[in-house]
Every structure is written in C-alpha cells, then in structure tokens.
Amino acid sequence: MADTRAERIAELTAPLRVKPGSRVDLGRDFDPRYKGRLDKEKGAELLKTGVALLAEYQERLAAQNTYGVLLCLQALDAGGKDSTIRHVMSGVNPQGVKVSSFKVPSAEELDHDYLWRYTLRLPARGEIAIFNRSHYEEVLVVRVHPEHLDRQRLPETARGQGIWQRRYRDINNWERYLTDNGFRVVKIFLNISREEQRTRFMKRIDLPEKNWKFSAADVRERRRWDDYQVAFSEMLSETSTKWAPWYVVPADRKWFARICTAAILADTLIGLDPQYPVVSVEARKELQSAKRQLEREAPAGAPADPYAAEHGDGKG
Structure with a gap:
C-alpha cells in the first residue's frame, strides 16, 4: 500500500521539477493552470494521501532525529502561500514544524550578512521548517528594487556588476552545505498567472472579511510583473541544483497547488526514509x-x- 502511494506521489511531482542546468523561461515553460489528468474530486483524495504520508513520515523523522527538512515557499502576492501551508500541514504534529515569515529586515538583521536571519530559523534535526518567503527574496525583490541594497550597507566590492551571480553562487553553496550536514532543502515556487492574481486582489477588496489581506503596495508591485518574471526565470535557472532542485507548482487552482506541495514534501521524506530507532x-x-x-x-x-x-x- 505504501509503495503504491509513493508511486502516485512521485508521478505527480516529476513534471514540476526544474532540471538542474536548464534555462527557464517561466512564461514559456510552465502553465499556471496546468492540472495534469486530475479533477478536483480525485485531487481531494490525493491530498488526503499526501497529508497522511506527511504525518507518517514526520513522526519517523522526529524519532530518528538525524535529518531536518527546510521547505522554502516563494510566490508573488496572492500566490497562496499561507493557505497552502495551512492545508498541507493540517495532519502533522505542530511540535515538529515551525513556520517563519520574512518581512522587511530589522536594523539588527541589516547589521549582519544577508543570509544571517535565515540561518537563525533553520530546522533542528527531526524538524520541518517552512520559510514563507525565504532567502530567495535577496535575488528577487532586492533585484527588482535595487534600492534595497543601499539599506544593506554593502562595501563597494560586494556591489556592482556580477552581484546576482555571486548571490546565486553563495546560495547554492549554502544549500549544499546544509544538505551535506543532513538537512534537505525543498524549494517550491507557486506559479500564479497575472489574471488570477488580479481576480484574487479583487476578491480581497470586495469581501469585507478579506479587506485586511489587501495592501495598496500589492498593486504597486504588480506593475513590476514583467521584471519579476525575469527575476524568477533566472533564479530558477541558476539555483535549481541536484542537491536542492526547484519545483514550479501551478497555482491558479488552489486545490492543485496544495496537492502538489504535499506530494513534493512527502516525496522528499520518503526519499530520506527515516526509521524508528531500534533499542538495545x-x-x-x-x-x-x-x-x-x-x-x-x-x-x-x-x-x-x-x-x-x-x-x-x-x-x-
């Protein structure tokens, strides 16, 4: 039974993986409305399977206390990060999971290197840590808004031509270091279309109970849509590695995005195959x-x- 479940999960995740070394054009290569051969009814069953596998393997992960898992979620505004976390992690033990959201860096964080604040939130062995936005903000929003570099007070030698290539290199090396030490890095980009984002923004405006989720800054960022598509495409091309590949999850259908995220995380844990300790x-x-x-x-x-x-x- 477990083998059959694992096969179904692996079959779903394979088309979403960004092949290391490939050149990605987000608009050309990935369809935000893709749903494979699934419909919503079959999808609900598969989501239950993924959540059940997560619960089972998370318990093993905690008991073995050898590996840790870091899940990085990236998306444009209204991409569905919060609801994806809520649904996918619904069946796991909250003691073994911690979620960190990264906002504008504080004064203390700006006094350190740009990876410092992310390092503080890494998982311990036996844990799953979720980054709601992650260190990839440093090559996304900072790239689209280079004025943020001024706040980081970098020396001149660390700025200028080549800065993004150096950051890709730094991030790849950092993730390789984590992987070599037993911490698996799982990276998911929730890929939403421009029209679906507009629809979700309108819903946040029209429904009073969702007004709190809307910010005028979201509309201002939307004007930089094309810039973000370029930044995401290059990020996926430069940082999808054998040890920490990217997965591009179609996010126009929230139910499908949740299934895919659960499947990717479950497939990662199945690959680690943590075992309960055998007592002496x-x-x-x-x-x-x-x-x-x-x-x-x-x-x-x-x-x-x-x-x-x-x-x-x-x-x-």
Missing part, C-alpha cells in the same frame, strides 16, 4: 522489567496488559 538489548530488558511491574499493578478484574487485550498482541 539492555534497553529492551528494561522495557520488559517495567512491563512486568505495570502488570502487577493492574486492578482486580482489569487485564494485565490493556493494549494487548484489545489488539491481541502480547509483544513488549
């Missing part, structure tokens, strides 16, 4: 000794081992 012979002897003690404490008329009585399993 001495530890097992202690378990059996503790079991005998607890059995002696059973009240009159109660089974000595309630679990074994219910499940027909007398193993310790």
